[in-house]
Amino acid sequence: MKVMAVLSGKGGVGKTTTVANLSAALTNEFRRYIIGIDGNVTTPNLGLHLGIFSFPYTLNDVLDERVSIRDAIHICPNGVRIIPAQLSFESTDVDLTRMRDSLNDIDADLVLIDSCPGLGNEIVPTLKITDEALVVTNPEIPAITDALRATEIAAKYDVPTRGIILNRVRGDKYELSVSEVESVFDAPVISVIPEDPDVRKCIFQGNPVVMARPYSPAAIEFKKLAGSLVGDRYRYSRIDKILWTFRNIFQKDDNEWKYQQTPAITKEVPAPKSVAKKPQETKEPKQSEDVISKLAHLRIKKDTAEASLIGLEEKFSQGSVDGDLYTQLKDRYEQELDAHKKEIAEIEAGINK
Ligand SMILES: Nc1ncnc2c1ncn2[C@@H]1O[C@H](COP(=O)(O)OP(=O)(O)OP(=O)(O)O)[C@@H](O)[C@H]1O
Ligand SMILES: [Mg+2]
Helix, strand or coil: CEEEEEECCCCCCCHHHHHHHHHHHHHHCCCCCEEEEECCCCCCCHHHHCCCCCCCCCHHHHHCCCCCCCCCCEECCCCCEEECCCCCCCHHHCCCHHHHHHHHHCCCCEEEEECCCCCCCCHHHHHHCCCEEEEEECCCHHHHHHHHHHHHHHHHCCCCEEEEEEEEECCCCCCCCHHHHHHHCCCCEEEEEECCHHHHHHHHHCCCHHHHCCCCHHHHHHHHHHHHHCCCCCCCCHHHHHHHHHHHHHCCCHHHHHHHHCCCCCCCCCCCCCCCCCCCCCCCCCCCHHHHHHHHHHHHHHHHHHHHHHHHHHHHHHCCCCHHHHHHHHHHHHHHHHHHHHHHHHHHHHHHC
16 A cells, blocks of 8 residues: 655645545546545644535544544545544644554555645654655745755655646746756656636535536546556546536536525625514415426436436445445435435425415
8 A cells, every 4th residue: 555645845835635636536536445644733624625624533533542543534425535634733743653554454545645834843754654755836936946845855754756746837927837847856747737716616615626527627637647646547538528517507516506596795784673574475386487497407416316326336236335435425315315306396396286
């Protein structure tokens, strides 16, 4: 089992985004058993990138030997397994070295560690359990200088740098080119991830861009990189893209749907005056365009949940999904399916009245 750490030196260049997307792509697209570890114990946020806000157990519990490493592996709704960290101010004492043995017991294909910003003491425990580093940088001189120092510090702990990931590339004249970046490092640039507004949007929604916007420019590059790390190749399929786009015309993602219905708060809402209660209206359900389009939207969601269940059963019977993940996903799809069926039945009953 290989342990890779995603380093950068400079903060905010895209380490967590990279770990979240690589873990999601490797788990779902390439069917590998991946564990993402939040090694950023002073400002942990890998869980947030994956839409999880609280965890029963974290890395801190493993290190304090309160639970085993298996207990701290959390399966996110999109199937990604992570060991989250918990905000801790005594974090420089965190000793990840104890974890390496326990990690070896888990038969994962790859462990990806999201490291902390900066190159102080906090990075050392991560480097001690790492086999290879992936260094993320933006194509600007301050980030590149820090990334170079990150590769040097990694080398001191016998951690070779597998490659440089250039993130948030806009392609304008103020950036260093790939060949200029490569001339600085001993390692090659293995991925160029463009600046892509979908990345921010998907972080906001708590689902990595490779899952929520699988054909956005950044998602495609993350998937190519994921494949190259495990000796596989991402096969871009035009037909899949068309099908996905077509489905999304009808099936807006849940958050977008909610946000469109929630008016933005632009000013303070005055306290309500006491108003005499209106007599309860007996509303005739009207078969408006809104109702019809909501019904169509729900039917597509129901079909998708049904298709997901069938797909899951197939994968489980082929042995490509393990028991835990199967049970979690099955419960989720079944709950979704029931909720959609119920809502459809209610709307249909209203229309037929
Ligand atoms: N390719 C991209 N396109 C657009 N925005 C991006 C891209 N990659 C990252 N970002 C934005 O940059 C922000 C910082 O990314 P991220 O949190 O992954 O950085 P980090 O290196 O983990 O930061 P820290 O050092 O604080 O842990 C993200 O919230 C996201 O909004
Ligand atoms: Mg981070």
